[in-house]
Amino acid sequence: MRTPHVILLLAAAMLWAGSHARAATPESKAAYQQARDAAAANYKNARARCDAITGNPKDMCVADAKAARVRAEEEARARYEDTLKAYTRARMRIASAEYDREKVRCDGLTGNEKDVCKAQAKARLVAAEADAKADRKQIEARNEAREDKLDAAYKVAMQRCDAFAGAAKDQCVASAKTEFAK
Known part of the structure; x- marks a missing residue:
């Protein structure tokens, strides 16, 4: 579950290491649209498979399909926008979709097990959101x-230039x- 978050964090760090904004190219927009279309098609197919099931397993199937769609769309949007804010927003929305999926899973339980399951799901949501915010702050600080x-090195270089004159x-x-x- 944490692997996609690590991948997003590393991707965001690499993108920000260059510290320059890139304009979205027509190819990246086409890739983004293609990823969204694929996510929608996968969701539609998954929902169709869920129609054959009843009860909580159906609800769980639908929740899984929704979470997979949110993950695919948010990762595609983050790659397309290519900003730290977009990667953080994607991680937050993915965490929320995972939480919704976990709540549906918990609904299949009863009594104390259900209460514990919901508390664990909420704790994972809070932890994922906190990690996303902390990672963003860490990247911004770096x-x-x-x-x-670089500014300090530039000032040193300019100071060295003061020793020269003319051309x-x-x-x-x-x-x-x-x-x-x-």
Whole structure:
């Protein structure tokens, strides 16, 4: 269950390591739409299989289908938008869909088992949301630290350029600006 979250976190970290925004390409929009269409088709097929079942197993089947659709759509949207906010939002929505699925599973139980099951489901939801928020803050902090380090290195490079005069200084400044993308 945690593996998809780790994958999303790593993907978000790699995307933010470059610290540049990329415009959505027509190919990425087409891939996003294709992923959404595939998720809808898979959901429709899964729902059709669920119609042959009755009772709580049917409810569980439908909840599984919905959770799978939400996961596929949210992961596709996060890849398409390609932002830390989108990855965090995807993780939150996936956690909520998993929680809804777990609540349906718990409805098949009775008594104390049902109460414990619902409490465990809620605890997993809270933990998944907290992890998503913490991971976002951690990535933001790393990005901010990287930017601070680059700014400090740029200032050092500019300070070195002060030792030169004329064309040599101009060349040094231009080189520093190019190196640090300023």
